[in-house]
Amino acid sequence: MNTSSEHSDLFDICIVGAGMAGATIAAYLAPKGIKIALIDREYTEKRRIVGELLQPGAVQTLKKMGLEHLLEGFDAQPVYGYALFNGDNRFSISYNTDDSTNHHGVGLHNGRFLQTIRKDVLKNATVTQIHGTVSELIEDEKNVVTGVKYREKHTREYKTVNAKLTITSDGFFSNFRKDLSNNVKTVTSFFIGLVLKDCQLPYPNHGHVFLSAPTPFICYPISSTETRLLIDFPGDKAPKKDEIQQHIADKVAPFLPEEFKECFANAMAENDFKVMPNHYMPAKPVLREGAVLLGDALNMRHPLTGGGLTAVFNDVYLLSSHLLAMPDFNNPKLLHEKLELYYKDRYHANTNVNIMANALYGVMSNDMLKQGVFEYLRKGGSKSGGPITLLAGLNRNPIQLIKHFFSVALLCISNLSGKNKMSLANVFNIVKDAFCIIKPLAVNELRPSSFYKKNTQH
Numbered sequence: 480m481n482t483s484s485e486h487s488d489l490f491d492i493c494i495v496g497a498g499m500a501g502a503t504i505a506a507y508l509a510p511k512g513i514k515i516a517l518i519d520r521e522y523t524e525k526r527r528i529v530g531e532l533l534q535p536g537a538v539q540t541l542k543k544m545g546l547e548h549l550l551e552g553f554d555a556q557p558v559y560g561y562a563l564f565n566g567d568n569r570f571s572i573s574y575n576t577d578d579s580t581n582h583h584g585v586g587l588h589n590g591r592f593l594q595t596i597r598k599d600v601l602k603n604a605t606v607t608q609i610h611g612t613v614s615e616l617i618e619d620e621k622n623v624v625t626g627v628k629y630r631e632k633h634t635r636e637y638k639t640v641n642a643k644l645t646i647t648s649d650g651f652f653s654n655f656r657k658d659l660s661n662n663v664k665t666v667t668s669f670f671i672g673l674v675l676k677d678c679q680l681p682y683p684n685h686g687h688v689f690l691s692a693p694t695p696f697i698c699y700p701i702s703s704t705e706t707r708l709l710i711d712f713p714g715d716k717a718p719k720k721d722e723i724q725q726h727i728a729d730k731v732a733p734f735l736p737e738e739f740k741e742c743f744a745n746a747m748a749e750n751d752f753k754v755m756p757n758h759y760m761p762a763k764p765v766l767r768e769g770a771v772l773l774g775d776a777l778n779m780r781h782p783l784t785g786g787g788l789t790a791v792f793n794d795v796y797l798l799s800s801h802l803l804a805m806p807d808f809n810n811p812k813l814l815h816e817k818l819e820l821y822y823k824d825r826y827h828a829n830t831n832v833n834i835m836a837n838a839l840y841g842v843m844s845n846d847m848l849k850q851g852v853f854e855y856l857r858k859g860g861s862k863s864g865g866p867i868t869l870l871a872g873l874n875r876n877p878i879q880l881i882k883h884f885f886s887v888a889l890l891c892i893s894n895l896s897g898k899n900k901m902s903l904a905n906v907f908n909i910v911k912d913a914f915c916i917i918k919p920l921a922v923n924e925l926r927p928s929s930f931y932k933k934n935t936q937h
């Protein structure tokens with residue numbers, strides 16, 4: 480094995496993975512004069528079904544970092560809220576419950592967005608682009624991470640990069656999270672993705688959520704002519720080809736509103752499905768000198784609520800704010816303190832995003848609670864306005880989330896009397912189901928720092 484140290488320079492930061500997290504933090508830090516080595520195994524545009532809906536919280540954080548221009552120039556679409564469908568009933572909720580705010584999300588092609596971010600990063604003279612696959616973290620005799628070893632794509636040679644900080648943002652199949660965390664990931668379900676072309680959405684520029692089917696499915700615009708349809712396939716085993724067709728025929732087609740029938744039939748005829756696992760992985764980082772986790776390598780949640788990039792950008796901003804508060808990268812003790820603060824602060828930023836994603840997925844898989852959510856949101860006012868700001872990633876107060884969650888459970892209980900089903904057993908079942916959904920999430924995600932913003936100076 481040939482290990483040559485081509486990069487004799489000492490970088491401030493080495494970023495493993497130029498995906499959504501790695502490229503975005505490079506785009507934010509590089510113009511500030513920080514010397515960065517950016518490594519990815521592939522720089523060509525990918526066709527992915529992930530990260531295509533940015534909630535307003537993600538858009539707002541991009542704006543805070545001065546990076547909102549990266550959403551321009553590739554036919555991304557504004558998203559103004561959600562529409563919910565249940566049987567013959569439908570209604571929409573705006574992200575802006577009154578005229579005092581102007582929040583919106585964005586629907587886009589993830590591959591095009593990522594290429595735009597990367598192009599912006601590579602304009603900076605402070606960035607060295609490396610095309611290769613990282614194989615290991617390098618440590619000194621005190622176990623401090625001092626850089627990485629990688630195999631260069633074109634020469635197939637093994638080389639090293641030395642840096643004062645290594646950010647591992649190598650995505651959901653991360654090779655390095657085992658060195659930097661005690662994370663345990665579980666597959667909650669799969670998403671089957673297909674593209675509907677030239678579909679006139681009943682609520683243009685809105686996310687659409689369909690609740691009548693046994694398992695949820697959602698859609699949203701990703702360009703001016705394309706709509707992404709994501710269909711949940713429950714369980715931890717990926718669907719086989721024939722299972723995909725069967726699942727869609729039984730559990731999606733009969734529940735699609737009339738407006739979708741033609742574009743859906745055309746999409747089915749194209750037979751171009753993509754399947755991705757949906758993970759839940761609470762963050763359990765182990766503080767280690769010289770290295771830090773970012774993005775899906777650190778933390779994952781169910782994608783039903785489109786919260787992934789809200790959390791990723793929150794983390795990019797928090798970690799960057801702490802790093803930028805240092806005069807330079809030459810004080811390892813100070814750097815270590817900053818990494819510790821980042822891991823603490825991110826609870827406040829991401830607790831609601833994480834709980835909301837998996838709690839809503841749990842609720843959607845429970846008939847009684849699902850009906851309760853639909854009716855609760857349909858009441859409007861604070862009953863729709865509160866939950867939509869939580870979903871949007873704009874409200875970080877966990878008390879609000881817990882309040883709305885249990886209000887839905889109470890509504891389900893009060894509905895029992897209307898249906899002549901009021902009995903101790905039914906009440907008990909609703910309360911038990913609600914607790915079974917929320918308790919493990921609260922244990923994993925809630926910390927004292929979830930409730931207040933303590934360490935950040937911004």
Ligand SMILES: Cc1cc2nc3c(=O)[nH]c(=O)nc-3n(C[C@H](O)[C@H](O)[C@H](O)COP(=O)(O)OP(=O)(O)OC[C@H]3O[C@@H](n4cnc5c(N)ncnc54)[C@H](O)[C@@H]3O)c2cc1C
Binds near residue numbers: 500521614775786789
């Ligand atoms: C089905 C699905 C749908 C989703 N939809 C949404 C959505 O609508 N909205 C939303 O906000 N979030 C969504 N998410 C979540 C979101 O996509 C992720 O949170 C986000 O992409 C994570 O970014 P990342 O940078 O951590 O990982 P990635 O974007 O996957 O980047 C990882 C990078 O690391 C590189 N890499 C990996 N290993 C190595 C190595 N050894 N050496 C060099 N390079 C390496 C890869 O090539 C890649 O470029 C979805 C997730 C799923 C599964």
